[in-house]
Amino acid sequence: MSAIHIFNHRAMATQFQVRLAGEDATYAAQAAQAAFALTDDLEARLSRFRANSEIAQIAALAVGETLRLSPPVLACLTLAKKMELATHGAFSVTAAARQTQSAPPVWTLEPETFSLRCAAGKVELDLGAIGKGFALDRMAELLREWSCPAFLLVAGGSSILAGDAPGGTAGWSCGLGDDGAPERFYLQHSSLSGSGLAVKGKHILDPRTGAAAQRQQRAWALADTAAESDALSTAAMVLDETEMAAVVAAQQKWLVFLHEPAGLKILGRRALPPRA
DSSP: OOOEEEEEEEETTEEEEEEEESSOHHHHHHHHHHHHHHHHHHHHHHOTTSTTSHHHHHHTOOTTOEEEOOHHHHHHHHHHHHHHHHTTTSSOTTGGGGGTOSSOOEEEEEGGGTEEEEEESOOOOOOTTTHHHHHHHHHHHHHHHTTOOSEEEEETTTEEEEOSOOTTSSSEEEESSSTTOSOEEEESSEEEEEEESTTTOSOOBOTTTSSBOOSOSEEEEEESSHHHHHHHHHHHHHSOHHHHHHHHHTOTTOEEEEEETTEEEEESSSOOOOBO
């Protein structure tokens, strides 16, 4: 097995980690630092807690006003819209807005002008359930540009994105839960994300009602991209099993794992990765 170099960085209120296999140590460090710099730039644009971020500027829009977005923010919000549609509204970046508004805000994207338009309400966006995954996807693109394809990217332990497998292995060993989780798989070219109530309590909101989601205690999602798996695992905390099964049935590249008293329930048509 080739040597693996590990680098850590604090961003987006969590710990990011880059693991690179088969690279010169100095070059691997340079590539990882470039990836972390990209993450810092994305945080400055996407954080609702940064006064000058584009997300904060969006929240200040009056009805009918528009804001020109940078390409990364437009890309992230376009993905958010896609996942909201795919999950029938169980995932939404306006979920937190229901705590301060009687109805969800309405906003539209205008890709031809790189703009977002406020159509109704105050567009308070919270990208916490997709922003870290989006950052991992962008970091992966950058590492491939640096010719570092064998990587494992981790954000907070709950979002994982695997590139090529390290030499001589079937993939990166990743578990459903902590490092000692009994359910483990070898991942490559895919992402695994988890959502649950154990750490932060009932912090996940049902965007359709504004109430705390209480369908599941823990859920994981497997997809090609980290943004998709992040959003999907959040939706799995909101929808019941029948609703979630309908969501993944429409997508051949998604799997959802539900933690139930009787054991692990797997939903979806995608083949399971090899067990580790």
